[in-house]
Amino acid sequence: MSNPAEAGPHDRFAVRAPGPLAWLGETRHLGLVIALVLLAIVGLVTKPENFATTSNLVSILSLAATIGVITVGATFVIIGGGIDLSVGATMALASVWATTLATQAYGPAVMAICAILVGTGTGLVNGLLIAYGRLVPFIATLAMLVAARGLAQRMSDRKTQIIQPENSAIVDLSTTRLLGVPLLVYIFALVVALGWVLLNRTTFGRRTYAVGGNPEAARLAGINVRRHTMLLYALSGLCCGIAAILIMARTTTGSSTHGDLYELDAIAAVIIGGTLLTGGRGTIIGSILGLLIFTLITNLFILNGLNTSDQLIAKGLIIVVAVLLQRRNLKERAP
């Protein structure tokens, strides 16, 4: 608990303010929650009849689910001092591979497993290149972004691959509702919960902070830094594989065009959530709040019939403001 390399958030709130809502005590998160509340108020004022409905909230969560799962993986990689630019392309590749007619012949279970294995495998290749091939993460994953998208195009012959009716069990993840909420939102919640436990309650999580904070110190402390780095990218790939299943469920297709620029959305969510790009600090909850802010903005703009260009400007501003606020917070905390 007293190891300085472990900067997990629970260490702090264990001392400060225990309880289920303790993360509210985190100043950074408080800012994000306030931003979310402000956006919600904007929604309530501008579109009172549409915004606060259950179906709209469910729709926001469903929209956030795919990229949310990717964001969980991206948070691990970034806390570990790396970056994964290949997430969108990896998801596209997994969705294409899982929906080829040959894969579809084996049924929905094999399709899901295929997506997960392809995602994990792609992440593993990234990890091997970075940890053992000594490639800079930015370059290795940039290469993977291009190559995976190309492979996805080649495999699908640039066509949109529609999920056959006999495999509709995949699509059911999006259409079947439990307590009014589509199954894919539960999967999203489960991934976030598992990610949180892995980061905050296991040795793996502690090592992630240590490796990202100071790899040399981590190595001297007996952590196999290379192996850990490799596993982080594999984990990110695994999340992309799961996201591929969700996008297949939502769109009823696999396509090489899926997940275009998701890497930027995921990284932006992680940064807004207070994770440092230099590694060693950050939280899953922050990233998810960051993502929800983005999704809420998109929702509000469409509800009010505003155009996409203004949406992009708003998102750009939010990234800058979030980072400026965090920098101030960090200074205040510095002894």
Next chain:
Amino acid sequence: MSNNVARRGFLVGGAVLLAAGCTSNEPAAAPSSAAPAPAPAASGNDQPGTKVVIGFSAPAADHGWIAAIAKNAESAAKQYSDVEFKPVEPTNDINQQISAVESLIAAKVAALVILPNDGQQLNQVALQATQAGIPVVNLDRVFPDKLAYRTWIGGDNYGMGVAAGHYIGKQLKDKGVSNPVIVEIQGIATLPLTQDRSKGFADALKTYGFSVTAKQDAKFTVETGNSVAASLLQAHKKIDAMWNHDDDQGVGVLAAIKEAGRNEFFMVGGAGSLNAMKEIQSGTSVLKATVTYSPTMAASAIKLARLIAQEKGMSDLVENQVPQSITLASETITKENVEKYLPLGFES
């Protein structure tokens, strides 16, 4: 450590095995992937004439429609024993397309069919071809300089919006709906073609006294169509009609509508994909019609290039030479006439 290596080996091995099993698209893809055979000309124009080499350059297919363009061109060329089809590597890079066209000029082909990535930016090289004595058939995206090409053939984006507007306007008028909620899902908003489509749509609706309630842009991809539609459905609890500009992104739009369990409105698509036609044919889908922007124009362009190179005219017309410009009509496909269009549908 060695233990770890072994475990990793197992993982990688598993992935490779799976790769071998799951990459193929072979089983059912074969029958429908060939483009439909274009209809024969009215008179003796299809009789073999002088042997001609026709060069072809188009953007890389990142979209079902563009893929169908290349396929239609190739199958039209194959029909003729007197045509040697010479396509160059498709690319989305302007620079590369310019050099590809230059290579066709150097090869002294008899005619060129070019679908430029951008008409403005390819204008110069098309002009070079024309000056080298090679007739250029400009496909769809127009070169601004008329000196740069011999004949233009393409679709009518404004007309597509008009066709969708008339279908929706008439349906709603017949139902006696007043103040209908009409929703429009565009393609990439910055493209002139999108703006033309939207203008045609608004103009046609105006003749019925209707207007578009809300419009949002997607990016021609399934995923963007899906997320935009999901949010639009939230914004409008009751919709009367929806026009989606593009059938490729329409797959995502339909998925979102199904997920939301909505069926109080009808939808019109755009382009004319096989998938959209099947939805229309089923009768149970909210998709009731689609307005064409048919990639068969590429097959027609090859035919025109052949006629120009062989110095023939279009046999149904009086003139001795092929016209300077041909704008295809945007046709409305409904359940009533879908049978006739099915062979022309392209896979998204």
